[in-house]
Amino acid sequence: MDLYLLVSGTILIFTSIMAYVYIRKLRGVFREYSKAKTLLEDIIVSFNRDLERQGEEIRSVSQGVEEVLLEINKLKNREGAVGLESFEERIADIRERVETVSKIRERLEARIETLDRKIEEVFRRQDEQAEKISRLESSLASLRVNVLEAGLEGAEVKTAIPLRREKALSKLTDTELRVLEILATEGEKTASQIRERINLTREHTSRLMKSLYSRGYVERNTERRPYIYQIKREMLELLKRRRELEA
Structure with a gap:
C-alpha cells in the first residue's frame, strides 16, 4: 500500500x-x-x-x-x-x-x-x-x-489491470469499451460503420460517439461528411497494454 x-x-x-x-x-x-x-x-x-x-x-x-x-x-x-x-x-x-x-x-x-x-x-x-x-x-x-x-510498472501485476481500468477506463460502459476496441483493431470508421457493429440505433450511436469525442477518448475528422472517428494514440497504447497484461 x-x-x-x-x-x-x-x-x-x-x-x-x-x-x-x-x-x-x-x-x-x-x-x-x-x-x-x-x-x-x-x-x-x-x-x-x-x-x-x-x-x-x-x-x-x-x-x-x-x-x-x-x-x-x-x-x-x-x-x-x-x-x-x-x-x-x-x-x-x-x-x-x-x-x-x-x-x-x-x-x-x-x-x-x-x-x-x-x-x-x-x-x-x-x-x-x-x-x-x-x-x-x-x-x-x-x-x-x-x-x-x-x-x-510500479505496482504488482495483479493490481495493474484494475488500476488501469480505474484510472482511464472506469467511466466507460461495455459498449463504449467495445467501440474503442473496434477502432483500435480495425482503424478509423464513420458512425454508421460503428452502428453496424454494435447493433444500436443511429441516434444512440451518434450520441455515444459524441460522448467519446467530448471526453477525449477518440478524435474526429470534420473535413469530410460523415465524420470519421479514430481512437486517440494514448488510448490505443492503453488498450494494447491492457491486452498484453490479460494475455
Whole structure:
C-alpha cells in the first residue's frame, strides 16, 4: 500500500509539472498565432482603404471622360475658334486624367505585390505555429502513455489491470469499451460503420460517439461528411497494454 501511494504521488507530481510546462508553451504558441492573425487583419483593412481611395480617383477620371465625350458631341454642331479651343482644353484634361489612372494602376500593382509578400509571411508563421502545436500535442500524448505505464510498472501485476481500468477506463460502459476496441483493431470508421457493429440505433450511436469525442477518448475528422472517428494514440497504447497484461 505504501509503495502504491508513493508511486501514485510521484506520478501526480511529475504529471502536474509537465502539464504546467506544456501549458506555458502552448500559450506562447497561441500568442504568436494571435499576432499573425492581427497582422493579417491590419493588412487587409489597410489594403481595402487604399482600394477605396483609388476607386474614387478612377471614378473621377471616368466622369471626366464622359464630360469630354459630351463636349465632343456638342462641338459637332458648332463652328469657330472658341469651340476648337474648348475642345483642345478638354483633350489636355483627359490626357492628364489618363496619366493619373496609369499612376494609380502602378501604385495598385506595387501595393498588391507588397500585400502578397506579407500574406505569405503570415501564412508561413501560422504554419510554423501549427507545427509547434502538433509537436506539443504529440509530446503530451506520449507523456500520458509514459505516466500510465510508469504507474503500472510500479505496482504488482495483479493490481495493474484494475488500476488501469480505474484510472482511464472506469467511466466507460461495455459498449463504449467495445467501440474503442473496434477502432483500435480495425482503424478509423464513420458512425454508421460503428452502428453496424454494435447493433444500436443511429441516434444512440451518434450520441455515444459524441460522448467519446467530448471526453477525449477518440478524435474526429470534420473535413469530410460523415465524420470519421479514430481512437486517440494514448488510448490505443492503453488498450494494447491492457491486452498484453490479460494475455
